[in-house]
Amino acid sequence: MPAYHSQFNNKDEFRTVGNMVLLPIKTKIKGPATPAPTSEDDIIDEALDLFRANCFFRNFEIxxxxxxxxxxxxxxxxxxxxxxxxxxxQKEAIKILNTRALDHFALPGDPNFPLHALYSAPGRGEADVLRQYLTQVRQELANRLVERVYVDGKPSKWWMCFQRRKFMNKSL
Structure with a gap:
């Protein structure tokens, strides 16, 4: 059974930095991402929907x-x-994940970035735009993840059972 891929692969109208595309997202957090229509799924919804199915795969064809x-x-x-x-x-989880989203992180091209083979380094001027975009996406993802994981104020066992799974045997 093959892994699930993004529905946004066929769209060429979005800006590309390095070899990552800056897709629109539904968010109120300021950043370089363009706003997505609220009626459609964005890349964050897609990642949350596909996470549990894709995290079992050790290989992923881009x-x-x-x-x-x-x-x-x-x-x-x-x-x-x-x-x-x-x-x-749930309140503590929001604080923990928002702090994690805002922590310093490695970009493609940095020595400690875990996926050098899959990503190309952005240009000198584009690195700041990519960092801002990834920070914005990470913050929005953290907020939406807490909404999905916490049911009735407690973490859902159907999400928490994936804590130790490593997609492609990698971690950030």
Whole structure:
């Protein structure tokens, strides 16, 4: 059974930095991402929907630049779930994940970036735009993840059982 790929792979109208595409997202957080229509799914919804199915795969064939964004988001979801091991309350989880989203992180081309083979380094001027975009996406993903994971104020066992899973045997 093949892995699930992004529906945004066929769209060429979005800006590309390095070999990651800056897709529109539904958010109120300021950043370089263009606003997406609220009636349609964005890349964050897609990553959350596909996470549990895709995290079982050790190999992932990239079919477009949107798949690179999807891979990054799936790895970030794994990282976020591992931060919720102690089952904090929903308010504490929001604080923990927002702090994690704003932490300094490696970009493609940095020596400690875990996926050098899949990503090309952005240009000198584009690195700041990519960092701002990824920060914006990470913040929005952290907020939406807490909404999905916490049911009735407690973390859902159907999400928390994926804490130790490593997509492609990698982590951020």
């Amino acid at each position: 079919q477009g630049n949107a798949d690179r964004v999807l891979i990054y988001l799936i790895l970030f979801i794994s990282d976020c779930l591992s931060k919720l091991v102690k089952n904090p309350s």
